Amino acid sequence: MTNCTITSDEINYLIYRYLIESGFVHTSYMFQHETHILQNSNIKTENVKPGALIHYLQKGLLYTEVQYHANEDGTEKHCIAPFSLLSTHHCKTEEDEDDDKDNNDSDYFNSIAVNGKLSNKRSRKERKEELKREKKADKRIKKDNEDSMKDSLNESEDIEVDIENSNNEQEINLISQKDVINLVGHEASVFVCSWNPVEPLLATGSGDRTARIWTIPESLNDPIKPPIVLDHKPDGNGNPDVTTVEWNPSGTLLATGAYDGHARIWNKSGQLVYTMKRHTLPIFSLKWNHKGDLFLTASVDKTVIIWDSNTGEARQQYSFHEAPVMDVDWKDDITFASCSTDKQIYVCQLGLVDPLKHFSGHEVRILSILIT
Template structure:
């Protein structure tokens, strides 16, 4: 048998980190292991390979131990040994453990049989006395009232967009509403045209109109160009993508590559259009943020920092904020050589930053398990929310309050965490409004509906939930076959897209 190479093992570990949601750890490991130079074809690596490989190894050790045991009564369920035993003990120790445990099981079984013989007859007599000469007992009544349960989304209201051959990390609806973009580890982004009507009777498969945006010229290329982020301009006419190779690309809605923006030397984890659409901002692990002149395709200005950038967001058409792995937030302005504001207070790297709709408040979330609210008028945070117990992946403002089309509704902030919860914050009062506890694994993405009444959440527990913001309850839910990295609403608020493993699912939620 051919040996397992360190190159292949490194790639399997890299994929495990990605699949488990540890994207920053995956990047660091991938950089040190030079995954981008690996000759391993990632499309041949199945989902969850590392866990399956270790599990098979453990089962082999268990089987070897049982087959080597003099006791011919081998248990097929391998219940006598724990995984840690198999990893830390040799075969002779394992054989002795099996023998001792089997002897104990046999002894316990013998004692139990003796006790049962003494109790069986009186118990049978009592049952006869209680039931007279009645025949078989009726089964226990089972409550079938499901009015309190959330409504599971019917398969006829689901469209599966198939075609990606690796994990889909990000998806985004065009402001026009009918186009959906998705970005994957298969080195492609795709633009899907989604019809308005719901499904018929079963899950619909890939619609015929899809544009494949290739980030590799050929499969022979050694580099791995995972699409890590994407963003539509405000008119929905242009799509920007960022990838592992450090290049940003601009495409039209027909999938034609218009510009390749090449200045970064590290992975681009975030890029955003300004509202006017003349600048594109990209943040990279190479410790720089670049403002691009979209028309010329050239760099307008490069900003250098001490650490990598994990998220960026525009305040207005010329000012923006970047969240850094050095635990700080920098507010910069085009034309200024130095940041115009620095925010310090987080104790670990910052995963996401978002300006509120009015541009007066900046929210940030971090590996330090806190959410903080900042104002340009102060040097310290306005609020320091500490109710999460683990790292926080992302935050989203509700499309409500000042500066939105829902000015009479309260402004809220949602945060999603490794602690499996989503939390809703009343920023005006500086308090936790609701803790949404419906997921069982890491929650990696949240998105408000356009009217602010509902919140979609996606988790690595394979579930997509839609919550009523007012009632803090699940009103619709769907369980798929893979973890979810991203969820998003269309502009009409009647469809939600979610990235399930290698596929994108679109849910019609009007029913």
């Protein structure tokens, strides 16, 4: 008797990891929020390898295929039909394919005979032998063509490489590993990053409850300095995983949004300047205006807030959307647009109670917005 067990929390965590690894950032956060999967201390997340959900599905599918084709005496049924996760499986052998072709041909010739158009009758046995010979010939021709195609591709690849190597105006350049700088330090998935507009600094936000400021070396041979760690300490309002980061236009301040609904402003030395607590659910988007004195936050709590970066105070909160607000963008220093999973877009302005514009037309949720 097996001791193998599986819980709904384990399944939920595998799904969450699959969403993260596949780039479904917003969906993964919503899923995490509803299942509370990261608050479960019984799940040892460090033991879960990348691609775990697909790995287990493939193993389960392989086991199901073996079980499906196992005879009572332990032997295996011969089957050439594909075995998929969702499609109904019907076993088939080479002989079945031949019979199918024979039946089709037989029906064809019989119909001709009925119409009086068959002048040379042959026995079914003779026709079957002929079809087998034709099939073998077709397979041989197909194999020869595939081998020829492979040789042709190999030759063309060699030529293409030679041309590219001898041509100074290459259109395609592959980045080799020696030209890549690895920034190692986060202890969980990195969700977002933002380049400082003035200095060679890169800010990153992670599921390890930290943002980090990395100094990018000028040369690949220069040593990498340890990052400045911006620790987002929990205060009982939920998980402070960092969901969004953005530098102000002058590169002096970094704003971060977190899963606990708090926005924070840091200086480039890593000192916390303000913590802004008005959203009640995770922040998914954060944008500075062009002047750098105000910034927006968009939250799952269905609201958008304009914050004053000089005081850390909320200037105005907007509650027009009926579902989580996924993204915002500025039109000018006081006017912005927001989009939501309610499929609506609102254009609003600081100081005005009602929106300037309301756009509707998308048939599914809107995840991103950009004003040019």
